[in-house]
Amino acid sequence: FSVSELPGTERGFTAKPVRLEARDRTEPWTLQELTGLGFRVIEWDGRTPYAIVDKNGRLFIILCGHPRDEGWDGVNHRVAKALFDARERMREEGCQRRGRYVNGSTGVTLGPGGKYPGNMHNTKVTQAVLDDLCANKDVRRVAGWGSSQFAYYFPKVYKYYAVNLQQLFGRHTYLTHNFDNSIFPAATFNMGPGTVSLKHADRSNYYAGGCHIRSGGEYDHKCGGHLILFNLKLVVEFPPGSDVIIPSSTVTHGNTPIQLGEWRVSFTQYCSGALFRWVAYGFQTLKDCALKKPRLKAKVDRKSERRWMDALNRFSKVDELHTDRMKVFGK
Secondary structure, X not given: OOHHHOOEOOOOOOEOOOOOOHHHHOOOOOHHHHHHOOOEEEOOOOOOOEEEEOOOOEEEEEEOOXXXXXXXXXXXXXXXXXXXXXXXXXXXXXXXXXXXXXXXEEEEEOOOOOOOOEEOOOOHHHHHHHHHHHHOHHHHHHHHHHHHHHHHHOHHHHHHHHHHHHHHHHHOOOOOOOOOOOOOOEEEEEOOOEOOOOOEOOOOEOOOOOEEEXXXXXXXXXXXXXXXXXXXXXXXXXXXXXXXXXXXXXXXXXXXXXXXXXXXXXXXXXXXXXXXXXXXOOOOOHHHXXXXXXXHHHHHHHOHHHHHHHHHHOOOXXXXXXXXXXXXXXX
16 A cells, blocks of 8 residues: 555545445444455554554554553543543534534634634534533643654654644634644544444545544453554554544544443544645635636646645655654754
């Protein structure tokens, strides 16, 4: 597999749509079904860093490790409980598009057809719940941990985020950060009780970026809750209290079911590719840029092929990772 096979759109900001079968929209794939189709199972303890690289040595998925902190297990437990308890305060319950669980999203985005970047809209009740989660010191610590792992294993991608988002937030001061210690502008809290995502790809997220996914709860990770990476035919054990970073817009993913009587929650951080497109086209939509500044649009459009290659090349090769860190962070 090569990262060049990741299905991006021609302008290099978002991903192409993924074709799903009827069952993909209603039922999760089981471990038995996947192994029967030849999927390889990766055993993972949730503590040891594990890099997934393409055939050219580019690291594009990381199974994150744990901080060297004796209190980290307590952080994991409190974060999972905070998400699980938050579900009781939510009004929007029922079957979500990606699974039967309660969830809520907050932060900055630019949705399809949107005219400006904005803070996500929620009901007062939902936003209050999400604000409390973002203010929770343990949730904040996990958010910062995910961001630091993103910087450590994807330094060139992280720099691209930092440069563009600094311009975005500097230009539009009404935009609100979820966390002051995380690079990611948006987050989704999946509050269970059985957070099992159906097969999907988050195609509006940045094409060659990273999505931080944190799992929590009480379930046997040998029997269920696995992270499925459909493009790669891999099934990864995903223990409670562990984190991964994947390019979620282009790698189709989901979870295997958990067992009866178990519970699972999750927490994700990500960035809309449209935000980077907004910055590239002079802080305006493509339509407005074509009408008001056609020369700028033509100039940006001409760089599309190079932008696509540059995006892929931001995934560091393993043997160049230390050098890339030095170039980006100087230490």
